[in-house]
Each structure stands twice: as C-alpha cells, then as structure tokens.
Amino acid sequence: MSENNLVAKVNGKEISKDDVLKFLNDIGPQMAMQFQSPEGIKRVIDELVNQELLYLDAIELNLEEDKEFKDVLEKTKANLLKDYAVNKIIAGITTKEEELKDYYEKNKDSYNKPESVKASHILVDNEDKANEVISELNEGLSFEDAAKNYSTCPSKEAGGALGEFTKGQMVKEFEDVAFNMEVGTVSKPVKTQFGYHIIKLTDKNKASISNFEEVKDQVNNQVLRIKQQKEYLSKIDTLKGKYEVEVF
Incomplete structure (x- = not known):
C-alpha cells in the first residue's frame, strides 16, 4: 500500500x-x-x-x-446467503428499447407534468414598504436590483429568483396569485405568514405529458423492477413445488 x-x-x-x-x-x-x-x-x-x-x-x-457468537454468525450467514440468492436470480435481467417504449405508451398518463411557473419575489415586512418598492419598480428600478436592495429572503442574492415550482410547493396565498399572473407582470403586495411579497412571473408551463426521452430512465427502472419481480416470483413458485411449506 x-x-x-x-x-x-x-x-x-x-x-x-x-x-x-x-x-x-x-x-x-x-x-x-x-x-x-x-x-x-x-x-x-x-x-x-x-x-x-x-x-x-x-x-x-x-x-x-463462544456459542453466542456462533449463533449470531449462523444467522448473519443465512441472511447474507438469502440476499445473495435473490441477487443471483435477478442479476442477468435487462430491458430492451422496444419494451420501454411499449410500457411508456401503455402508461402515458403516469408521466403527467403538472402545471408549473417560474417566479421571482421581493419579501418585505409590511405593506407600506411593499408599495414603496413597487413605486420604485414603476420608476424604472429593475426587479433584480430591488430584490437585492430590499428583500429579506435569501433569494435576494439571485435577484429574487425562486426557480420553477408546481402547486403545493409554496404557501397558498403566494401560489394563488402566481398561477393566475401573466408572464412578465408584477403583482400587488401579497400577504403571507412570512410578510409581504411582490411577485414577478417569469415563465409559465401548462400541464403536459413528458415525452419518452424525458422519462426513459424512469421507465427503464420501472420495467426492470417488474421483470425482476416476475422472475423472483417464478423462482419462488418453483421452490414451493420442491420444498414443503406450511403457513400457520
């Protein structure tokens, strides 16, 4: 070494x-x-x-x-051997492109992309301050600079950008306004438990279905799991015919 x-x-x-x-x-x-x-x-x-x-x-x-050690060792060995046996059963299972496409076509509804928006915001403590900031925005101050100057949210370092989000990820008062705005517009002050928000909507995406390439890895994992489970249960059925099983 x-x-x-x-x-x-x-x-x-x-x-x-x-x-x-x-x-x-x-x-x-x-x-x-x-x-x-x-x-x-x-x-x-x-x-x-x-x-x-x-x-x-x-x-x-x-x-x-020691007997106690030998008992623990035997149980550990048995558990390891069981895990190893399962891995041997599923080790060689792979998927084919046509299987993935077929599964995707039959389960398209599972790959819905919900409606989402991209927004930035400026968070201040009270409504008067929010209105003052909006006045400065109307006079030409950029939203990004206003966020850096006045926002109390850590997102100020990114000009107030919050990234993309779907319904349920933000507090209700905030998302009710954001999802009903037009892209490029700025909201009036929005009160939440955190203070008063000035929201700028930067993008909006309608609900849609992801195309195959977007979810190919996800589909592959799902198809692989199904095939592995099928192979595992097939092996168990064979073993039940070989060994006596009693369930009480």
Missing part, C-alpha cells in the same frame, strides 16, 4: 484513507458531518485502531468459539 494512503498500522494490519472513507460512508451523511475536520478525521482513525485492537483481543481470547 502507498505510504500516502496509509493512516495507521495495528500489529502489522494497515489502515488506509479508503478505510476512513468507508467508515464515514457507512455511518451516513448526517453523522459524518460531525467528522468533517482534521480533529474529526483523527477521531475516526482512533476508532478504526480501537476496532482492530478489539479484533486482535477477541482472536486471542478465542471468542469465535
């Missing part, structure tokens, strides 16, 4: 940077956040060293011969 990749050695067993990364991946991103510093990485290395020490001690004490 490269010296650059080595972080510790325990009785000759090498611990690498890859082992550190695997440890962080295994504990999940939320927990891993606690270790994203030199001190945190040192704690991870210390823990990996501790685990190797415990392993060496367990070997010396011959703990692998």
Whole structure:
C-alpha cells in the first residue's frame, strides 16, 4: 500500500484513507458531518485502531468459539446467503428499447407534468414598504436590483429568483396569485405568514405529458423492477413445488 494512503498500522494490519472513507460512508451523511475536520478525521482513525485492537483481543481470547457468537454468525450467514440468492436470480435481467417504449405508451398518463411557473419575489415586512418598492419598480428600478436592495429572503442574492415550482410547493396565498399572473407582470403586495411579497412571473408551463426521452430512465427502472419481480416470483413458485411449506 502507498505510504500516502496509509493512516495507521495495528500489529502489522494497515489502515488506509479508503478505510476512513468507508467508515464515514457507512455511518451516513448526517453523522459524518460531525467528522468533517482534521480533529474529526483523527477521531475516526482512533476508532478504526480501537476496532482492530478489539479484533486482535477477541482472536486471542478465542471468542469465535463462544456459542453466542456462533449463533449470531449462523444467522448473519443465512441472511447474507438469502440476499445473495435473490441477487443471483435477478442479476442477468435487462430491458430492451422496444419494451420501454411499449410500457411508456401503455402508461402515458403516469408521466403527467403538472402545471408549473417560474417566479421571482421581493419579501418585505409590511405593506407600506411593499408599495414603496413597487413605486420604485414603476420608476424604472429593475426587479433584480430591488430584490437585492430590499428583500429579506435569501433569494435576494439571485435577484429574487425562486426557480420553477408546481402547486403545493409554496404557501397558498403566494401560489394563488402566481398561477393566475401573466408572464412578465408584477403583482400587488401579497400577504403571507412570512410578510409581504411582490411577485414577478417569469415563465409559465401548462400541464403536459413528458415525452419518452424525458422519462426513459424512469421507465427503464420501472420495467426492470417488474421483470425482476416476475422472475423472483417464478423462482419462488418453483421452490414451493420442491420444498414443503406450511403457513400457520
């Protein structure tokens, strides 16, 4: 192993940077956040060293011969073997382009794109301030500059841009106005629980059905799952004819 990749050695067993990364991946991103510093990485290395020490001690004490350990090992082996058997059943299953297109045509309604809009906004604390900002907009101040100057929302850094959204993603008072505006227009002050919004509608898209290429990956995943499930159930039916099954 490269010296650059080595972080510790325990009785000759090498611990690498890859082992550190695997440890962080295994504990999940939320927990891993606690270790994203030199001190945190040192704690991870210390823990990996501790685990190797415990392993060496367990070997010396011959703990692998304990009945409790053998029971746990047998159950773990059985579960791993079951998972491996399932993976062997579905491993070679693939999809064909014509299968995907056929599934898409038969299930087009599942690929509806709901109505969506793109909007920017300026958020202020009270209606008087909102009306003052609207006056400046009417006098020629750009919406983007007004957002940067007056908005209390973090979107001010992007000129107030909120991106594209569908119904149900914004508070009702906001979306009721946004979805009934014309592209390019600016709203009167809109009151919500967050304050007063001045909304500018920048784009509007009617509800539609996604074309095949847009959802091809999604269709592939769905068709693949269906084929895998079919193969799995077929195998189970065969095994039920081979082994005695009693359900109580």
